[in-house]
Amino acid sequence: MSIFDAILNPVYGLLDLVFGWLFDYGAMYAILVVAIVIGTFLTLVQYLLVDQKELKNIRKETSSFQKEMLAAQRANDKNKVKKLQKKKPRIDEMQKKMMSMSFKPLYITMIPIFLFFSWLRQSPAVDMVDPVVVRLPFDTFIVEMMHRGSPAGYQTGDWLGWLGWYIFSSSVVSNIIRKIIGMA
Secondary structure (H helix, E strand, O other): OOHHHHHHHHHHHHHHHHHHHHHHHOHHHHHHHHHHHHHHHHHHHHHHHOOHHHHHHHHHHHHHHHHHHHHHHHOOOHHHHHHHHHHHHHHHHHHHHHHHHHHHHHHHHHHHHHHHHHHHHHOHHHHOOOOOOEEOOOOOHHHHHHOOOOOHHHOOOOEEOHHHHHHHHHHHHHHHHHHHHOOO
16 A cells, blocks of 8 residues: 555545535536535635735726727827836736736645545546536537547537536536625
8 A cells, every 4th residue: 555545545535425425316416516515615715815805906907907008009099009018017017916816726725626536536436427417408519529539429519527517517606606705
């Protein structure tokens, strides 16, 4: 038994205990609950670690600058463009700071997320998951492109597997939570 197994096996056992039973109700619901838990966790970590007021101010100022620059370029106002170019280093610095602020929570949440997806890949509960977790009411070209390497009967764009359903669900959940708590 390697040191990784000694560390991961208890973690996987805990995740099986906490989330494994959800798969008895169907993969769609299990993945949805997992997406809600992880989406909430990630959003709250970001909310707590990032100064939301400062982030909103930076976004507002950089967005305003970009709109002014675009308007000046469309109007072919060379003086205004030249004047705005002098502000560009400050705006670039603000965008760099905004990016740094956004990445800080990523470093903290990366390990739990890797552990979770590692568990999901090897969990016995997931072995019973059908490749088609959610049927879509329409065909989508992007989803069809993602399914090109699938077996012959699955090369359509009208279904999502567990990862696609997770990404969709967690995005919706995160956006709702962000709106509720007033994040930037």
